[in-house]
Amino acid sequence: MSNRALPDLIRQAARRFVCASVLVLSMLAFTLPCAADDSTSNAVDPRDRISMALNRFDQAVALRDHDSPAAQRLYAESLDRFESVIADGVENGHLHYNAGNAALRLGRIGEAIAHFKLANALIPGDKDVVRNLAFARRLCALQVTAKPTNAIMESLLFWHHGSSTRGRWFVMIGAYALFWALLGARLRLRQRSPAIFWSSAIVAMIAVATMTSVGFDAFGYNRNRQGVVIRNDTILRKGNGEGYQPQLENPLPDGVEFSILEIRDSADGNRWLRIELPDGIDGWINAERAIVI
Numbered sequence: 001m002s003n004r005a006l007p008d009l010i011r012q013a014a015r016r017f018v019c020a021s022v023l024v025l026s027m028l029a030f031t032l033p034c035a036a037d038d039s040t041s042n043a044v045d046p047r048d049r050i051s052m053a054l055n056r057f058d059q060a061v062a063l064r065d066h067d068s069p070a071a072q073r074l075y076a077e078s079l080d081r082f083e084s085v086i087a088d089g090v091e092n093g094h095l096h097y098n099a100g101n102a103a104l105r106l107g108r109i110g111e112a113i114a115h116f117k118l119a120n121a122l123i124p125g126d127k128d129v130v131r132n133l134a135f136a137r138r139l140c141a142l143q144v145t146a147k148p149t150n151a152i153m154e155s156l157l158f159w160h161h162g163s164s165t166r167g168r169w170f171v172m173i174g175a176y177a178l179f180w181a182l183l184g185a186r187l188r189l190r191q192r193s194p195a196i197f198w199s200s201a202i203v204a205m206i207a208v209a210t211m212t213s214v215g216f217d218a219f220g221y222n223r224n225r226q227g228v229v230i231r232n233d234t235i236l237r238k239g240n241g242e243g244y245q246p247q248l249e250n251p252l253p254d255g256v257e258f259s260i261l262e263i264r265d266s267a268d269g270n271r272w273l274r275i276e277l278p279d280g281i282d283g284w285i286n287a288e289r290a291i292v293i
């Protein structure tokens with residue numbers, strides 16, 4: 001991928017990159033100790049690693065030639081530092097957004113998509129995240145059309161997939177409280193009120209729908225785990241091993257998304273994923289060639 005071809009939304013990402021990271025730094029400031037040296041080691045304070053990542057990204061942007069070896073090295077160092085903080089257990093949507101931008105500058109489409117999807121789950125509806133995720137997806141060399149049934153379900157359940165579990169939990173509590181308030185008002189009036197009746201019915205349906213949605217998330221029934229291919233020429237095979245025949249005529253490129261149906265080790269001890277593509281085709285890929293979200 002040529003980084004010179006990136007549109008304004010990516011070229012301007014550095015501005016929001018800094019603003020978003022200020023929030024991350026301020027959150028970490030209250031909980032994490034300070035460190036002393038400039039290193040990518042996990043012993044270094046996450047605040048320092050984030051500052052280093054921001055510094056490397058800004059230095060790379062200042063070079064203007066984003067494809068140059070110097071710029072690519074700086075972007076790689078920035079990504080490494082962001083991912084080291086995430087690996088320490090700091091789950092923050094802005095961290096994943098920044099890591100996705102760095103990965104995108106490096107041409108790592110699959111990694112960028114994975115980070116943007118995680119960011120979207122943590123800060124659902126964020127316009128910059130949604131926009132950059134859509135852009136990264138367009139860069140994938142293979143555009144897989146989803147099955148009609150999948151597309152219909154995604155459309156009907158847009159509110160479920162486009163919101164966080166925490167947000168839906170608050171809606172559920174609010175709807176539950178409002179339902180009982182309306183019911184109490186109806187009993188106090190001691191007469192039939194169509195407005196209160198229908199309002200109570202609508203609020204009850206919202207409460208049940210969000211409760212079901214939150215329950216699916218809590219007990220893992222929401223959907224299969226997701227993943228993204230991160231290496232070009234990934235062969236989708238008919239079984240969990242290199243000896244099985246390819247399932248498709250052409251290999252999968254970097255950036256293809258999938259659902260995980262099964263995880264199994266091969267005879268030589270390598271881990272393989274049985275995956276399903278959006279169009280319903282399934283097969284096996286080596287787990288080392290993908291990121292599991």
